Amino acid sequence: MLHYTYLLINFFTVIICFVFSFHPKIKFNRHFSAFFKAALMVALVFIFWDIWFTKRGVWWFNDTYLLGIRVYNLPIEEILFFFCIPFSCIFTYFCLDQFFKLDWKPLPEKIFVIISIVSSVGIAFYFHDKIYTFITFLSTAVSMFTLYFVLKSRWIGKASFIYLVLMPGFLLVNGILTGTGLESPIVNYNPQDFMGIRMLTIPIEDTVYGYEMILWNIYLFQKLKRNEQN
Template identity: 60%
Template sequence: MKQYTYLLVNFLAVVICFIFSFHPKIRFDKFFVPFIKSATLVLVPFIIWDAWFTKMGVWWFNDDYLIGVRLLGLPLEEWLFFICIPFSCVFTFYCLDKFFNLDWRQQTDLYFCLVIAVSCLVLAIVNRDLIYPFITFLVTALSLLYLKFMAKVSWIGKASLIYAMLLPGFFMVNGVLTGTGLDQPIVNYTTGHYMGIRIGTIPVEDAVYGYTMILWNVFFFKKFARDTFSEPALT
């Protein structure tokens, strides 16, 4: 059963949200197609990034916890991770956005975006000799600047707040992947490629990596869902 561990982590991360997608007051199932479109679009660059770092030895996967199927050098479970985690996060964003007013004032949203983007740029420069934080902080900064000033979205602060609310769940899932409760980590990080700062067993860069991935999933999901249904909660 040990080889099904990563698969089980993915399943447990998504199953409750999937079941509640069919709740009559939520009906997120109507948005499965927009979600699949957005998740697939975001998956492509993140899989390339993941495969690149795996090939470079920035991180590697413990075969003891995997079923053994690999695509582009990545375990099948890692591919599923980029579907299951975004699904739960986008589902949560949709529900909270539908039932609660979490909108930020535009000026507050702008200042927040600028502060986070500049902070990430500074951290990228400071850690320019470490590929994982350098690429992660740089991509995050550029993503924020593009979304705010080119795409002109108004929901970065709201999405960031919801992501912060999801962090306990993120730490549970990623904690298991990085070794919490296991004899060995499923995902291992090579010293010299990351800052070495961990929250429990989780490299701090992982939280930023996940943040960027979710921002792009929300961006494309809102676009595809709005184009399909003109849903008021997605305006």
């Protein structure tokens, strides 16, 4: 039964959101095509990142909790992760954006983005010898700069608030993956490659990694959804 652990984490992460996607007041199912196209584009980048980090030994996976099916040395469950987690996050973003007005005023959002970019760059270069920390914070800074200043995305403040709302779920899912409640972690990290600061058992870098992934999913989902409606 332990071999199904990671698979079940993915399943329970997505199942409630999937069922409610068909609710007549939500109708998220109408946008499945836009979601899967967006998720695939983002997943390809993050899966490549995952393969590279796994090969370098930045992190590795405990076979006790896996089915044993691997693609380029990545467990199939890890690949599904890049679709299940974004689905739940995009579904939540879609619902909250549909029923509540969460948009930020331009100045506070711009200040937030600038502070986030400067802080991320500072952390990246301060911990330049920690590859997970360096790449995660630097790429997030580049992503935020690109999304806000180049692509003129004016929903980053709203998305950041919703990501905060999702944090209890993030702590639950990533907590289990990193060892909370288990005899040993499903995902193990090389202590030489990250800061060593953890939320429960979760490296702080994971929260930033997830944040960057969701920002790009939101951007592409919204763009593809608009294209489908035109």
